[in-house]
Amino acid sequence: MSAPEIAPPDDDDRATAQQSDEGRSEPTPSGTAPPPVAGDRALTPPTDALSHEQKHLARARAALRAMRQDTESLNISDVATNWVNAAVLARDIDARVASLADLPGSPLFFGRIDFLHGYADIGDRFYIGRRHVHDTDGDPLVVDWRAPVSRPFYSASKTDPMDVSMRRRFGYTNGDLSAYEDEHLTDPSESAHSSALLQAEIERPRVGPMRDIVATIQPExxxxxxxxxxxxxxxxxxxxxxxxxxxxxxxxxxxxxxxxxxxxxxxxxxxxxxxxxxxxxxxxxxxxxxxxxxxxxxxxxxxxLLTSGGKLKGTESAASAKLKGDARMAEVLRRAVYSGVRKPEEPLVVSRGIRRWRIPVEELSRFVDELLERGFHYNAGREALPLRVGHAILTRVEKTGETADSTMERTVTRNVAVKAFVNSCWPAVDPAKLVLRLLSEPAFLAEHADGIFTAEEQKEILWETPGRGVRSAKWSGVDAVLVDEATSLVxxxxxxxxxxxxxxxxxxxxxxxxxxxxxxxxxxxxxxxxxxxxxxxxxxxxxxxxxxxxxxxxxxxxxxxxFRVPREVIAYASRLLPQIAPTLKEATSIRDAAGRFAVRERSADELDAAVVEACREALAHEGTVGLIASDDRIPALTTALRAAGLTHLAPGEDTSPQTRLTLAPAPLTKGLEYDYVVLDEPAAVVAAEPDPSTGLRRLYVALTRAVSGLTVVHSAPLPEALR
Missing domain, CATH: 3.40.50.300 (P-loop containing nucleotide triphosphate hydrolases)
Known part of the structure; x- marks a missing residue:
């Protein structure tokens, strides 16, 4: 095998590691709790092997501290030639120092791979971690998970071992290396099996922001x-x-x-x-x-829009928003932006000293046509037009035998007559004002939407109350996207x-x-x-x-x-797929744990109390709890939680061991996850959307936020697919 650009562990480490591996089958010392198992394999290794791995972790941490200290001690006072370079270099060094932090809760390495044949001169064993760590000799103690040599840790399998004899995963308790688990990929006597450490990492309770998944990335x-x-x-x-x-x-x-x-x-x-x-x-x-x-x-x-002085204070109907978000609007805007471009109607005369230079209408029209055909952005065309005029006059001057250069050409572009010509044929465009006209003036919209939007669609696009100015108009978010499109055309x-x-x-x-x-x-x-x-x-x-x-x-x-949603939960939510996304495959879960799952029907009078009780039950377990409800149910649930003495957060606020409950309106839960979800009144979640199909998709999102358990509490009938 050809060698990658990394160095091996030293020979003493390799010998020690080999000795530890040979002792792999030793029994667990008496007096200790029996280890967790995956199939017939113990996760907790014999004490000598575990001690070796712990020593390697300690050595890697010490090396990382040394790397950080070396970076912090760099003296750049005589390196940079000016203050700008010094500032850039100092910023780069600060970023490097920050990247070398030994973050709590993020072990330096989470895996190890041993190759059958190894690499010449650098060894056959590599520890895989979140960043590269080397010792004072430059030899790697931890290899970055992104390095090419690390790829087999994620992709090797029994059917394609990629020259890996053994893959080892590590388990940590409160930051301390406490267990490992081995897969012998080239041993025919060992069958393929799921990883208990992998399962444990996936199912570890969520508290705080999202975590990285470098230890659990799957081949696909x-x-x-x-x-x-x-x-x-x-x-x-x-x-x-x-x-x-x-x-x-x-x-x-x-x-x-x-x-x-x-x-x-x-x-x-x-x-x-x-x-x-x-x-x-x-x-x-x-x-x-x-x-x-x-x-x-x-x-x-x-x-x-905001930089133009506009303020987002308008609302939009679903029908209007859908039309304004349609790709056809791009052509309407393009037509409107370029609608001010005009062919010249008279020749251009430019005075320079005692000479006057005349450019006929036909030549000026050709300049405009050529720029339009080349598809320049509007302002680029506006800037190029006077340059064409300047070049035309420069050519005329040279033909007379006079001396001419680029300086004269640039002077011509600033001529008053040339500026007037450009402003009349290719006037400046303010994107926000242009969109304001489209949304406020029926005739202007009709002119540029002809053949693109029907008369009925144009009426839907127009504002009910015409905007009088960019600052006073009631812009909506979808209007702002139109301004962005117009700005990009300019x-x-x-x-x-x-x-x-x-x-x-x-x-x-x-x-x-x-x-x-x-x-x-x-x-x-x-x-x-x-x-x-x-x-x-x-x-x-x-x-x-x-x-x-x-x-x-x-x-x-x-x-x-x-990897996140338990089997029973994803199966329950997938009942909605035939209605909301019939072309998609049903999702499956690789998790061994089925998760906690319950559907509880209560009367309308009992609903709030039942929801509070479900939250209490969820909080009895470790991890975060998300109470998801429709917008109109949030005030009542807020009151019920306060009366019950349950403190809660809003979406986006950091959870803590003391405050693990979040009250989340259904529209704000997309992309988020909670260990336990209590879903209030699914029918209300569906009804809050403008149409049933969108409502069912919103419900699908809410149902699939759960990592360990889901409790659905309702009084109104559930959607038919979930009954």
Whole structure:
């Protein structure tokens, strides 16, 4: 095997490790509790092997501290040539110091792989962890999970061992290495089996923000994570399949493999709301990546309007919002933006000194036509037009034998007559004012929507009360997306090297276009679930969505193996799939634990008390509890919880061992998870949406937020599929 660019453990360590492995079959010392088992394999190793692994962990932690201290002690006073370079270098060093933190609750390594043949001069054993750690000689004590040599830890199997003789997973208790579990991939006497440590990590109670999944990434997930940086991937993932984590870990992998490229172009993670971003905020820093920008869809698409002085204070009907989010609006806006471009009606005369230069109408018209045909952004065309005029005059001057240069050409572009010509033929456009006219003036909309929207659709698009100005108009969120589109027609949008978009199924075509512009020169990872679309314009086809995004060649991957939602819960929720997403495969759960599951019917008078009791029962177990209800039920439940003395949080607030209950309106739970979910009155969740299909998808989302248990409490009849 060819050697990767990493060094081996030293010979003494290798000898000690081999001796420990030979003692693998020793019995557990007397006087200790019997170890947990997976099949017929003990998780807790003999004391000598466990001691060896603990010593290696201690050595790795000491080496990480030394790496951090070495970085902190760097003296850059005589390195940088100016204060700008010094500031950049200091920032890079600070980021490096932060990435070398030994984070509590994040063990330095979680696995080990032993190769059959090894690598020349560097050994056959590698510890896999969240970051690279080396000793003073540069030899690796821990290999980054993203390194090529680490891939077999995730992908090797009994059928394809990838030259791995043994894979070892480690278990930790309060940060201390307390157990391990081995798989002998080339031993024919050992059959394939599930991992008890893997199950334990997946089912570990959730408290606080989302955790990384580097210790539990599955082969199909790892394939997506390591997809090439030049490829856009769309992940259709059922609840609990880890699609959000896959997207975040792909960012971490790409930053490892293509750091210089992405440092130059930037990376961006986009989520549906602030609560969601708060929930996932610690995943990338825990993997050593702290420079990735995070934003909501609204933050990006509303920026152009807000900077123009507009305020979001309007509401939108579902019918109007659906039309404004339709991809047809892009052509209406394009027509409107370029509607001011006019052919010249008279020649242009430019005076320079005692000479006057005349450009005929036909030549000026040709300039305008050529710029329109080339498809420039509006402002780029407006800037190019005077340059064409300047070049035409420069050519005329040269033909007379006079001396001419580029300075003269630039001077001509600033000529009063030239400026007047440009303003008359290619006038400036204010995107917000343009959209204001479209939404306020029936004749202006009719002119540019002719043949695109019917007269009835145009009436739906128009505001009931015409806006008098950008600042005074009652803009809605979907109106802001139109302003963003118009702004991009006027001037090119900035593009990042890679964009991750989560909960993408809820976006309109116009929102896809807006986000596609943010990665026009880069690639994207799109994450979503068609069954969880809860907007009137929800995505029904990923292929169509990728066309709107500007990535028609994107590969669509489907994840159906669930790791989060218990078997009984996902089976119960999947009864809704034939109605809400008949083309999708039913999700399955690989978890051994079926989870706690109950459906309780009570009278309307008993409903609040029954919900409070279900919350008490859930809080008796370890982990977070989410009480999910329709918006109109939140006030009553708030009162009931306070009367019962149960303190609770709002979505997005950090849970703690003292406060583990969150009262969550159903629309804000997408992308979140709780160890236990108490679902109040499913019929009310369905009824709160504008149509039954959207309501059932909202219910599907609420049902699948549970990690360990679900209790449904209702008084009204359940949807037929759930009865």
């Amino acid at each position: 997930q790892d394939t997506i994570v390591r997809t090439d940086v030049d490829d856009t991937v769309c992940v259709q993932g059922a609840p609990g399949t880890g699609k959000t984590a896959v997207g975040l870990h792909r960012v971490a992998y790409l930053l490892y493999a293509h750091r210089k490229r992405l440092a130059r172009t930037g990376t961006l993670v986009v989520g549906p709301n602030d609560s969601f971003l708060h929930y996932i905020a610690q995943v990338l820093p825990s993997l050593g990546e702290s420079e990735v920008r995070q934003a909501t869809v609204d933050e990006l698409t509303h920026h152009a 001037a090119r949008s900035a593009s990042v090297g890679h964009l991750v978009l989560d909960e993408a199924q809820d976006l309109s075509a116009m929102e896809y276009r807006a986000l596609g512009r943010r990665c026009a020169t880069g690639t994207a990872t799109i994450l979503g679930d068609l069954a969880q679309g809860t907007t009137p314009w929800a995505t029904t086809s990923w292929e169509e969505a990728m066309r709107h995004l500007g990535k028609p060649g994107a590969v669509v991957e489907e994840l159906t193996d669930g």
